[in-house]
Amino acid sequence: MTLPLKTVIAPALAPEILLRQIYLNVRDFAIFTIDTNSLVTSWNLGAELIFGYPPEEIIGQSMVRLFTDADQVDAEHLLEMQTADRWDRAGDYRWHMRKDSSLFWADGVLTPIRDDGGQSIGYLKILRDITERKLAQDEIRRLATIDVLTGLANRAAFDTRRSEMVSLAERTGQLLLLLMIDLDQFKEVNDMLGHQAGDLLLRLTAQRIRAASRESDFIARLGGDEFALLQLDAPSPADGGMLAEKLLAELTMPFMLGEREVRISASIGIAVCPVDADSPDGLLNKADLALYHAKNAGRNCYHYYTEALDMIAHRKNAHHAELKRLMRHKHFSLAYQPIVDHDGNAVAVEALLRLPGELGRQPIEYTISLARETGQLAELGKWIVREVCAQMRRWLDGGLLGLRVCVNSCAHELQDPGYLAQLQAALADHGLTSDMMEIEITERDAIELERSGSNVIDQLRQAGYRLALDDFGTGYSSLSYLRTLRVTTIKLDKSFLHGVPGNADANAVVRTVVQLAQDLRLNVIAEGVESQDQAAFLDNAGCAAFQGFLYSKPLSADDATRWLQTHLVP
Structure with missing residues (x-):
């Protein structure tokens, strides 16, 4: 004999008890309501802990104070309400501001509260503080574009920025210089003093390149002992030679690796967009060829891809040296x-x-x-x-x-x-x-x-x-x-x-x-x-x-x- 199946239903929890539990005991989520004028109408314990406002200070006040100054200017709280009315929800992934003006990253949602006729009579907001997760994700993304050893951009970031800067140069008519920098005696230092000394030399090299360049220049370590520098809005192609001279002078000065004094030099290849190339890969290829020329010319020097620019730049830098000599004497x-x-x-x-x-x-x-x-x-x-x-x-x-x-x-x-x-x-x-x-x-x-x-x-x-x-x-x-x-x-x-x-x-x-x-x-x-x-x-x-x-x-x-x-x- 087969017994009939029975469905067991738990007694319903009274709505007022459920609400009391949410508002008095939920600590990890901020839960509050606002009216159609964005004024706060209820405020749970989690909201008080996350934002820092007790109920008596926030209820009756506009939700706008919970947003950053920039978002307040853009009226993001009103845009969020409009989005919720249209789509029945609005995601909230942004920085919010606490009572003490500190910021935290929120993951939340705003949903409309509607009457029997479907009209919005208020909104329910639920969010949580995920700042630690946000910062960890940002750090992961940052590390994906950073050369950990030197703190400069890595090859992936260089490829992305090179494409962006070539496009910008094309749109604005600005000159873009690409300098490829290769250390001449790095392998000997690495072999003689060990990888730890080699790593220190690379870090010090990165610092000198950064110090010798403009703040707006983009500098990357491409791998090994090779670096790259992108300079947008150069006054003339000859400025690449002036910068290269400055870099060469910096890199020939002695480095202190522990108690050892080490001297190296560098070879630099220069290509100019759009003079030499008007595509990201073309510009890189021309700069690589110029670098190859510099290495074959005896190292501790620079060369342009274009022979005419190369001659002009070297002539100008010879004049710089001559003027310095005349000034000295x-x-x-x-x-x-x-x-x-x-x-x-x-x-x-x-x-x-x-x-x-x-x-x-x-x-x-x-x-x-x-x-x-x-x-x-x-x-x-x-x-x-x-x-x-x-x-x-x-x-x-x-x-x-x-x-x-x-x-x-x-x-x-x-x-x-x-x-x-x-x-x-x-x-x-x-x-x-x-x-x-x-x-x-x-x-x-x-x-x-x-x-x-x-x-x-x-x-x-x-x-x-x-x-x-x-x-x-x-x-x-x-x-x-x-x-x-x-x-x-x-x-x-x-x-x-x-x-x-x-x-x-x-x-x-x-x-x-x-x-x-x-x-x-x-x-x-x-x-x-x-x-x-x-x-x-x-x-x-x-x-x-x-x-x-x-x-x-x-x-x-x-x-x-x-x-x-x-x-x-x-």
């Missing part, structure tokens, strides 16, 4: 070109830097850029000012009075906080006054100073210095700037004189610029005057002074002294 001089009035009497001289050898055959602007790149511009400028002041003192002591000297400067030099002080000190040391010196800057530099918000031009004017716009007409050539730039003089570039006085259009341009300058109470000096016809036209147009080979070429200090003795009115 002060192997340069000043020449002085007279500036005269319409009667041919000297009113001023312009000090011009002269260098020997290869650098002496380059435009002076090139030398200034080299000095800036090597960090020697301030030192060079200080030497020029001191030399000028010493020469002015000699002329004054020799009875050559009423003369001013014009000194060229640039925005980078003028923005040095100590520029004005060292200028004043040089004058004081030689018993000179500021009205004896005129500072010449180009249009581009003057406008750069204005746009940067620098007030150095005003400071120089207030201190009594004259300010001149040099080479006017070769830069921005916007006449509107003459109204805003606080200068005393403009120097018409010699390009204005092409065709003067035989060409009517050229004559009209010169007359217009001179007249405008006079209306703005500016002095006008014409540069590059080479004929009497030009001088006569410029004098008639209203130029106050003239400079050029018609009157004198740049002279040595001794020759300038003899010239001034016959052309300076007592």
